[in-house]
Amino acid sequence: EPEVTQTPSHQVTQMGQEVILRCVPISNHLYFYWYRQILGQKVEFLVSFYNNEISEKSEIFDDQFSVERPDGSNFTLKIRSTKLEDSAMYFCASSRQGVGNQPQHFGDGTRLSIL
Amino acid sequence: SQKIEQNSEALNIQEGKTATLTCNYTNYSPAYLQWYRQDPGRGPVFLLLIRENEKEKRKERLKVTFDTTLKQSLFHITASQPADSATYLCALDHNAGNNRKLIWGLGTSLAVNP
Numbered sequence: 001e002p003e004v005t006q007t008p009s010h011q012v013t014q015m016g017q018e019v020i021l022r023c024v025p026i027s028n029h030l031y032f033y034w035y036r037q038i039l040g041q042k043v044e045f046l047v048s049f050y051n052n053e054i055s056e057k058s059e060i061f062d063d064q065f066s067v068e069r070p071d072g073s074n075f076t077l078k079i080r081s082t083k084l085e086d087s088a089m090y091f092c093a094s095s096r097q098g099v100g101n102q103p104q105h106f107g108d109g110t111r112l113s114i115l
Numbered sequence: 116s117q118k119i120e121q122n123s124e125a126l127n128i129q130e131g132k133t134a135t136l137t138c139n140y141t142n143y144s145p146a147y148l149q150w151y152r153q154d155p156g157r158g159p160v161f162l163l164l165i166r167e168n169e170k171e172k173r174k175e176r177l178k179v180t181f182d183t184t185l186k187q188s189l190f191h192i193t194a195s196q197p198a199d200s201a202t203y204l205c206a207l208d209h210n211a212g213n214n215r216k217l218i219w220g221l222g223t224s225l226a227v228n229p
Binding site for chain 1: 207209
């Protein structure tokens, strides 16, 4: 069964550095998402992406964050200048369509640790 | 304010019993509600989706109900097995302008004891 893959599985970065988290969504899916989950807390929506542009973003997704689909398969999340509070699991997901009646398929996440 | 709440206490049950997990929400009017399973260190895995005009949905040992009057969904696992031990998340779709997104509960941890 096709799956969403994320790399790296664990990223350790100094505060203030830039990080890029990478995702390969399921190939025939059109909608892509990034979520984060701080340890012990809820899954939080960051951003959704469709047709090469952001369709929705949360208040967490400020100017330090950006997303890109640089080619036909990858979907990346960049954090420009990391802060300690960016430490979390970051999950990428994709769905065939963007409405709530479609299941979202998640990768196993990147654990981001900011020192 | 808008809230989505799941049983905060971990649920411990004996193998073979039925587990019932609750998802309550306020100040949302979701057209769909989804349930996911999450194992430690893994991403959520989709289980079931129920629409606002459906009262109940089943899939093998799983059953979901959706009461839009009570603003509640119940998730049942019958004949539970130790392999069902995981955190179960509910997520409802939220229409924000022209776009929809999923809003997530904190999840309920289920432990099925052999």
